Amino acid sequence: MIGLVGAQLDRGGRKRWERWRPTLDLCRHEDFIVDRLELLFTAGPRGHAHIVDELEADLAVVSPETALVRNPIELGDPWDFESVYAALLDFARGYRFAEDEDYLIHITTGTHVVQICLFLLTESRELPARLLQTSPPGPGQSRSEPGTLRIIDLDLSKYDQLASRSAARQAADLSFLKQGIETRNPGFNALIERIERVVLASRAPILLCGPTGSGKTRLARRIYELARERRQVRGRLVEVNCATLRGDGAMSALFGHEKGAFTGAVGKRPGLLLAADGGILFLDEIGELGLDEQAMLLRAIEDRRFLPMGSERETESDFALIAGTNVDLREAVASGSFRADLLARIDLWTFELPALRQRPEDIEPNLDYELERWAARSHLRVTFNKEARAKFLAFARSPAATWAGNFRDFSAAIERMATLADGARIDLALVDEEVARLVRQWRPVARRPEGELLEALLGAEALAEIDRFDRAQLAEVVSVCRESESLSAAGRELFAASRARRRSRNDADRLRKYLARFELSFADIKG
Structure with missing residues (x-):
């Protein structure tokens, strides 16, 4: 047992046997034997060595099999977090823990600051132990009783109720990232689960790869909403398609500029990186950025600092980055159009979003989702008749449906049929018309002489x-x-x-x- 002397709770005196003393009483339980008590206390003239002396004498009476080991430490101000944590960390790193011993940390005594620091050191495994909490005798119990004790295991998965709550919260987070769509593709579901874990545990850059229309922008927005809801970010989401940024306009849009920085700079502009301070910056099609912009972006990611155009003073912005691309950035590095050091920095968490045709199991739940979106926009609920729904789903899952534009094509197809539906019902004729249109749309363009x-x-x-x-x-x-x-x-x-x-x-x-x-x-x- 490792614990700290309680200056008030463990104090002795003539009537000490009539009071509950947590450090002594935790060694009075018949079915709980403490082999060794490592007792931490403040030394010096104003310390608590006299309390330790009395505890040691009383311990020999109630639990002679328990050896008491004195560990004088310098806490300084017991209410100052920095000094308390440093003192307890020094003890933890200097103590020789044995692999064949079971350690418990007594967190009932000491100031609240001491208890918090012991908790943090145990959670981080600086103290390879479990926590133990003691309580005085309850109503109706004799004051001579040792009270109760409870061992707290920080592996929360071992607590059924907490584990079920945690699982329910994670399921809600996953559903949120998928916009409530009950997707069935195992690979996609595993991908979303991994993204959820990363978003809630890290602020490192995230790279979303995938073909046009695979849902990168939509997912980036959901990641932001989840991070904000869980208080991971406080600022706004700033989106920009890098394909629209060129030359001085790119530098100015991203990093801002001072008045007169270039021809046409008639006023000061803060820039998108500063606008994303405290929030998330989503750079879609990041492979379209010029090499100069890439160099400045790399420094902004690493140092949270950048130099606006025409300015002599650096600006700070603490933003999280989500990047999107539909090209192979490694090929871009090989061709010289993308910086290898920037790719290395944003490639820590890379997620490849599959094309729609690779997720045939998810066609039907996405069909229902698009119909719900249509109902929300138009205030009119549209449905398929049974034959029409079966025929459209059969086509949508077939090799003939290439879904070249992925979810953009899929969403547009549902919107067209819903718009033209008589009596809010999509029938076979509408499905046949839409299928023919999609086939024409995806047909390769033949070269003419x-x-x-x-x-x-x-x-x-x-x-x-x-x-x-x-x-x-x-x-x-x-x-x-x-x-x-x-x-x-x-x-x-x-x-x-x-x-x-x-x-x-x-x-x-x-x-x-x-x-x-x-x-x-x-x-x-x-x-």
């Missing part, structure tokens, strides 16, 4: 005025655009070789300007 493709877009007369050299280049650009999801994606494909060497990499703007030379737009080509 160069001349035919450009003539369809420009007209024969306009095409005749373009040199053959420019015609060949334009044909390649148009073909890539037709096979790409967005103007930015087409730009990345077309300018892949040169983009790593450029300071500003606004591929979408570069491609837009090129097409404008021929009076074309991305929408024209996709149409």
Whole structure:
């Protein structure tokens, strides 16, 4: 037993046998034998050595088999947390614990500060022991009784009621992260469980990977809400799509700027990192950031400090980071477009969100979720008839359903059918129409002969005025655009070789300007 002398509770005197003395009485239980009592006490003229002397003499009477070992310590102010913790930590690290002995920490005596410090040292295993709490005799009991004692095991899983409460709370957290959707895919459920554990135990960066539309943004928002609800963060969620940040605009948006920092900087701007102070910064498509922005971001993550544009004074921001990407950042490091040191810093907790087609078990619960969302938005509850629901689910789980846009495609499909449903019922005809639309949407774009493709877009007369050299280049650009999801994606494909060497990499703007030379737009080509 390791304990601290109680200056008040353990004090002696002529009537000491008529009072409950916790340190002495814990050794008076017939079915609980203490082999050795390691007694901590403050030494010196104003210490408690005289109480220890009396306890030792009385212990020889009530429990002669218990050896008392004196451990004088310097607590200083027993109500000062820092000095008390330091003194008890020094004792714990200097004591030679034996593997074949069972240790208990008596936490009934001492100030509340002492009791808290003993608890913390036991919880952290600096004191490899269990806690023991004693209580005086209850009503109706003789004052000569030793009272009661209770051993407290800090492994809370051993307490059935606490364990069931903990399990219920975790289940609620997992359901929250999944937006209440009863997902059935084992891999996805395990992923969400791991994310929940990380969010509640760490503020380290989280990297969410996965294809477009797999739910990275939605999950980042739920992570923030969970962290805020559990008081892990106090600030706001700040979201930014890095694909929209280029050049000076990227630096200014992220880190802020002073007035006059660059042409057009007519006022001071705080920046998104400062706005996320105390909260979470979600950088979606982080692979689109330029190398200069990546370098500054790395320092901001590590030191919580950064230098706004045009400023000579650093700014501090204590934010947690969630990053999202739909590209392989290791390939980006190999190509030179992403910093290896930044990836190493944000790659501590990386979670790969699966595509919708990899989660066929979750199609049906997500169908019900989308119908509930529609009802909340439109104030109209729409349902499928039995045959229509079965047919749509069969298609949605089949190899024919590629779900190229993942949950974006899925959500859009449900919204279209719900909007067109007569009498708030989706029937077979609507399902057939939507299935046909999705199949057309996902069908690969066939390459057309160069001349035919450009003539369809420009007209024969306009095409005749373009040199053959420019015609060949334009044909390649148009073909890539037709096979790409967005103007930015087409730009990345077309300018892949040169983009790593450029300071500003606004591929979408570069491609837009090129097409404008021929009076074309991305929408024209996709149409």
